[in-house]
Amino acid sequence: MTGLILYSTATILVSVSFFKNQAKTKQALIKAWKGFSKLIPQVLVIMILVGVSLALLTPEMISTLIGDESGIFGVAFSLIIGSITLIPSFIVFPLGGVLLENGAGYPQVAAFVSSVMAVGIMTLPVETQYFGKSVAIWRNMSALLISILFTFVIWVVMVV
């Protein structure tokens, strides 16, 4: 569905652009291809890493490690897993729901969901390529800290 919207919007915009200025449109598409082909090799590496790590970590294993009673340890574990793994966002939340149903606690799921969306250890090389090492590291550190604070809020509001 999202794909359909993206592609129809792209098609419409390219058509409008082509109608207005062919040379500019050609230039835009060349730029698009350059950017795409530069990112592909690194993203391929990330994808295989994701596949391998998700296969080694089964959902049952995750549920036992971040259950209701796992407390701070469970939160820390969720943060680590969330920071490392890279899961499409429309899978993250249903997965969070499944984890809750399987006995995971709200704070642990909060830690996982927030860090999975905002912290990207796997994508750090890509981020560094764009913004430099220090900015990439600072951004990820702050995103991790924010995930911890959010987890704390969820803990206070939904558990205590």
Added chain:
Amino acid sequence: MIKQLKTYRNALIMTGVLGLLWLVDPSIGQNATQTTIDAIMDMLIFLPPIFIFIGLMDVWVDKDTLVQYMGEHAGWKGIGLVLLLSAVAAGPLYVAFPVAALFLRKGARISYVLFFLGAFGTMKLTVVIYEVISLGMTFTFLHISVNLVLFLLSAYIIEKFITHDQRAAMYKRVKETG
């Protein structure tokens, strides 16, 4: 040919790791391969249109316009635009990096770009629906409000901490990626 091999060196090494997993435990290997293929398909769906948007924006949006909306003195306009962009955004966070690089290249203020990366991971409308269904209204509301405020705060703090040299190096870097 050799240059291409070098570019894909790490990808080839990882494919080797995947093959090794097949040898050690075929079922885990198969599982890993399936997840990898799913993730790659995901990428092949999301990335091409995103890069077409970036390409079009690059040639059509001129620097002055972007500076007006996301530059040093854009004020609330910058924050509003970031919120709007991240709400209609789609795809995983690594999709946002080249977009953020384009903003920087066109003269956007660093804090807005950092806030964009934070907001991108928090409030995509397409995903918020899944979040409400799976984790409930209270959770979703707290997630979006707490994280947005904190990401905005951290964007300003990180911007303050970036030295002049780092800033120059960053703008030079995003120029090269374009």
